[in-house]
Amino acid sequence: MRSIRPSHLALITGLVLMPAPAHAQVSNAVRPWVKVDGATIALTHVKVLDGTGRPALPDQTVVIAGGRIQSLGPSATARPPRGAQVIDGTGHSLIPGLIGLHDHMYYSSVGGSMKPMLFSYPRLFLAAGVTTIRTTGSVDPYQELNIRTAINAGEQVGPEIFVTGPYLQGPGGGIGAMHPLDGPEDARRMVKYWSEEGVNWFKAYTTISRAELAAAIDEAHQHGVKVTAHLCSVGFREAIALGIDNLEHGLLVNTEYAADKQPDKCPNTSRGELYAGIDINSPDVKRTISEMVQHNVGMTSTLAVMELSSADRVPLDPRVLDAVFPDARQALVNWKTQNGEKTDPVQHAALKKAMQFERAFVNAGGLLGAGSDPCCLTAIAGYADQRNYELLVEAGFTPEQAIQIMTANGARILGIADRVGTIAPGLQADLVLLRGDVAAEPSSIRNVVTVFRKGIGFDPVKLTESVRGLVGIR
Numbered sequence: 001m002r003s004i005r006p007s008h009l010a011l012i013t014g015l016v017l018m019p020a021p022a023h024a025q026v027s028n029a030v031r032p033w034v035k036v037d038g039a040t041i042a043l044t045h046v047k048v049l050d051g052t053g054r055p056a057l058p059d060q061t062v063v064i065a066g067g068r069i070q071s072l073g074p075s076a077t078a079r080p081p082r083g084a085q086v087i088d089g090t091g092h093s094l095i096p097g098l099i100g101l102h103d104h105m106y107y108s109s110v111g112g113s114m115k116p117m118l119f120s121y122p123r124l125f126l127a128a129g130v131t132t133i134r135t136t137g138s139v140d141p142y143q144e145l146n147i148r149t150a151i152n153a154g155e156q157v158g159p160e161i162f163v164t165g166p167y168l169q170g171p172g173g174g175i176g177a178m179h180p181l182d183g184p185e186d187a188r189r190m191v192k193y194w195s196e197e198g199v200n201w202f203k204a205y206t207t208i209s210r211a212e213l214a215a216a217i218d219e220a221h222q223h224g225v226k227v228t229a230h231l232c233s234v235g236f237r238e239a240i241a242l243g244i245d246n247l248e249h250g251l252l253v254n255t256e257y258a259a260d261k262q263p264d265k266c267p268n269t270s271r272g273e274l275y276a277g278i279d280i281n282s283p284d285v286k287r288t289i290s291e292m293v294q295h296n297v298g299m300t301s302t303l304a305v306m307e308l309s310s311a312d313r314v315p316l317d318p319r320v321l322d323a324v325f326p327d328a329r330q331a332l333v334n335w336k337t338q339n340g341e342k343t344d345p346v347q348h349a350a351l352k353k354a355m356q357f358e359r360a361f362v363n364a365g366g367l368l369g370a371g372s373d374p375c376c377l378t379a380i381a382g383y384a385d386q387r388n389y390e391l392l393v394e395a396g397f398t399p400e401q402a403i404q405i406m407t408a409n410g411a412r413i414l415g416i417a418d419r420v421g422t423i424a425p426g427l428q429a430d431l432v433l434l435r436g437d438v439a440a441e442p443s444s445i446r447n448v449v450t451v452f453r454k455g456i457g458f459d460p461v462k463l464t465e466s467v468r469g470l471v472g473i474r
């Protein structure tokens with residue numbers, strides 16, 4: 001056997017001379033979705049909306065190393081480090097990874113059942129640029145917990161997941177996967193159990209009583225777990241007084257302005273008319289907003305799902321039709337045909353008021369995040385998050401503010417702003433490279449080229465292709 005020089009041996013075995021694998025943590029299960037995995041990556045000539053809300057920075061170079069953002073600076077002076085994988089971002093925008101605060105892992109379609117989408121949704125979220133989600137009402141918490149573990153271990157592709165427990169729903173309100181609570185002690189029992197199982201948040205729902213909500217919040221806080229809510233039986237100000245941490249959906253679920261509101265009951269008033277007629281500058285509405293701000297209660301904007309009440313406004317996105325299974329596709333086409341021609345001025349006005357409420361909340365110093373609520377119809381994982389951006393801009397936020405709402409603010413609500421949510425040196429490299437100028441043309445949010453999570457660039461086309469026709473099935 002002929003002798004092998006040590007350097008030769010090293011080449012063969014990869015021990016010494018071969019560069020270290022760029023990202024040893026990329027497993028075989030994740031590898032098929034990886035597009036960019038240089039140890040050092042320089043994105044040059046990109047327009048940066050950094051998540052802080054400050055004006056977009058033109059022609060920047062962002063360097064990623066070791067899974068983190070190493071530097072951000074004008075391309076004119078910032079040279080890519082020697083050996084870096086250089087990606088020319090001319091004509092592209094770079095934003096932080098989106099943080100979806102109301103990003104369920106289920107979809108209800110034909111027949112209405114709340115079906116877990118544990119195969120398709122993690123891929124679709126990531127493909128659309130959503131790098132962190134809070135599931136905000138779980139129909140299958142154990143599977144969500146297990147997927148969280150698998151993604152954290154690098155054994156599965158997907159966003160970082162903040163798992164919520166099962167819905168905390170009140171008596172008589174049990175639908176789908178929801179357990180109808182039987183009083184405050186039942187709420188404590190449920191919260192204690194799932195907190196000990198490892199959920200990060202809970203979501204209270206539409207028929208919960210004040211006593212059950214109070215018990216749930218108290219028990220959750222004892223376990224270091226937070227509570228948000230999609231309310232109806234309880235008003236925003238009541239929930240704030242009980243110590244809630246976050247409120248979902250905004251104006252269109254705050255029943256405290258209804259004349260027939262009874263304690264612990266959803267009012268019968270026509271919601272559309274109530275909200276369409278509301279004065280956002282009235283003392284009542286101002287009081288709600290100021291109490292939210294005072295008590296540091298953030299709010300989750302879900303404009304994409306709210307828009308579904310006005311079918312004529314909703315674009316029938318071909319990407320959504322491609323993603324859903326055939327029966328659901330037909331249901332969507334039927335829904336649009338039956339409802340898309342009619343304009344309901346009341347629903348349009350209510351949506352406008354919801355947008356104004358969000359503006360007023362932010363102007364008052366409120367912390368607004370966003371989520372897609374990919375529950376149904378055209379609201380599916382990822383694409384509905386992107387639609388939120390277009391709607392936030394329509395609501396009158398600047399593009400920079402809209403990105404801040406969808407990134408940094410979500411990180412603040414989740415308590416992870418020191419790690420993700422903005423583009424700054426030292427932070428985890430969760431980034432989305434978009435073709436086009438997302439500040440000038442909001443629909444550029446749909447043009448995802450590469451999604452970086454922890455510095456690894458994923459391929460949105462491959463991810464999307466792998467789940468084509470599966471939403472509604474798995």
Ligand SMILES: [Zn+2]
Nearest residue numbers: 102137373375
């Ligand atoms: Zn929801």
